[in-house]
Amino acid sequence: MDPIALALPVFVVAILGEALWARRVGRDVIDFDDAVAALATGILQRAWLLLLAAPLALPYAALWEHRLIELPLWLEWVVGIVGVDLCFYAWHRWSHVSHLGWATHLVHHQSERYNLAVSLRQSATEPLSSLPFYLPLALGGVSLEVLVAAGSINLLYQFVQHTELADGPAWWGTVFVTPSHHRVHHAVNPAYLDKNFGGMFILFDRAFGTFAPEEERPKYGTVAFAQTYDPIWANAFWFAKMAEIARASSGWNRWLVPWRSPSWGTQADSAERPPFRPNGGRGHEAYVTFQLGAAVVLLGAAMALVPAPIAATGVAVSLTMAGVVWGRIFERRPWRALEGIRLATNAAAWWLLAGPAAGSVALLWAAASGAWVAQGAKLGSSQGVTRSP
């Protein structure tokens, strides 16, 4: 079972808690559409990991069989926790300085906000590009079990750094990453670009010359911003850009594009570009909230049950479609026909995952949701699930 399945309720409670706290102290740090679009990318990544995790683990486990050192368990944990963050640092730095790496990481930076939901904004292709960076740990004697556990601890640590509302004590930031350090990492201020890559230990940035303290107010986002709430396009955006740059290049340059800096061949956005703030209108929020809740339950059940490939594929397709529908709602593009297909796919996924009883409940859910959508379409304007701009 994926240990992150147990953390899903914690993520939900923490994100809601941060939103309520922000409202109470009068801070504008989150908006509904942006946060749901972020969660959609995280759900998409985890859903496809249901299929990818086992093949991705194979080379690591095979290399561990040929480990060069046998570590006592306590030392394996120490090497695992520190080593995972060092490997993360190396991958993360590479991902910011090469087109190919950036294509597999920029989803995490595609928000102009900074809040706990942004931490779950993740590229579906990141597990593929980051795997080679973790392989040395296998030779160093860290088992797959310790790697997964250390990786989960690292992920949970990084989760709580994504906030503007709190910072740890100053002494903590001598060794460990703080929210302030990571805000710098998410900013496009020239002084902050390509800084603070550490996930857990800021020591690596201090040692390798990539540390920057937070001195001016961060402006979040990316230099060339993907203006989309569609999770598929969010993941494909930079690959498409790379192909475009390669087509415009000639000779060897064409093949070197993936290894060059992401600024190579790229136009930065103009300083006058307004913030990306499409809004589906208030009426859609209740509907999307219910569907998001159902999607999290499906993902959690699938992560806990370790499904067969056919069920995992059904779950991944259904959850991917959910994110696409929400993106279309937020960007006010047609979505109802796709939602009908998505609700049917969702029922099939539940059936494959947990049997006919679960599939039947999901069919009832589909019928109730379909009626809600139809009612919303009939009511139009401010009620139901649609509202005119």
Ligand SMILES: [Zn+2]
């Ligand atoms: Zn980054």
